[in-house]
Amino acid sequence: MTDQSHLHSYIERAKNRLDEIDASVAHFEARAQEVQSEARTKADAAIARMKANREAYRAWVAENQEIGDRITAEARKEMEAEWAAFEDNIMAYFDAAAGMYEQDKAYFQVRIAALKDAWEKTVKRGRAAARTLQVSSREEADTAVAKLEESADRANEKLKELNKAGSASWAAVREALTTSRTAFDKALDEAQKAFKKAV
Template sequence: MSNQSYAHETVVWAKQRLDDVDAIISEAEKNAEKLREDARKDADAALVRLQASRAKLRKYYDALRAEADTVKRGASETQDALEAEWVEVESAFQSFLSAASDQAETVRSVVVARAQAQRQSWEVSLKNLRDQAVDTVEKARGELDAAIKRLTDETEKFQVRIGEAKDAGDESWKAVKNELTDAKVIHDRTIQKIKEAFSKVL
């Protein structure tokens, strides 16, 4: 995966986390008023921590976006420099052809050599792309199918756990929270595998 696509994926991942914490805070703030006084103090303290974490996440997210823009800008600047230098190559090549214009055989041999080099380069690139595409698509298809199946299975389990969470008492609530945490970890890992499979195809 290129630095640019990795930076993009990281920005997307960070945005998802920000959206998660925003939803948590919004819902927690709505429901905090319904809590008993002693529970309310703990909930308010937790909300303060969540808000502090959201501020840090926002800072990291903004830094990631700036870094991704820098990577993109750096690649763009390099591309511009390459294109500018290629203009110089073409200009020098045309100057050479002009200088040798009275030597038809020389011009012909230089133009033919260039055309053959380009053709050979294109054929190698095309073969590599074809080979890579076949391998990558087959491998990614298998990984994607497996990841989607795992995600579907975990989503079904997650839906059941959500139902259990609504009915859970104090004793079982902790166990349900742990299961929800485990499901979230598996979900995140599966989504990452799907992203990796797509990045291999692209």
């Protein structure tokens, strides 16, 4: 059985984050004309930097897709640094678009939806990978995928509750996204271990 038969947690994380970046860039591009002309230059610059983050992330995924588990600590640091820069660029956009709370609220919904969609894709890929295993090895992988799905569902419920509150700041939403992503990533790591054991 090849290395491609199971989930690679860092590649899955990168794909999930790339989905979040894509949704974010699309949202901010669509809303940019609403930013006052004085702040528009700063907002456009933040969007341009987000696009650069997106391209760097895409390149990272393409470069590391095939090596899966053998991704180096240095490559992981690069991915994390690019993610941190992307998050900083979102703050720069919000700073430039000060006073546009309704837009911020809409962005929270976009980001939560993107994360949920990314998790669903990961679970779907996990199920597909589990089906490639021999029947004798499949049970543990199926259990790990079920736990992954449960983790995604729990995280999504927490994010929905935060979104319903309506008055959350970007800092609170960012923290909730990070906490939810961390819980899902832990379940993803456990699923990867189960797949390795099954192979």
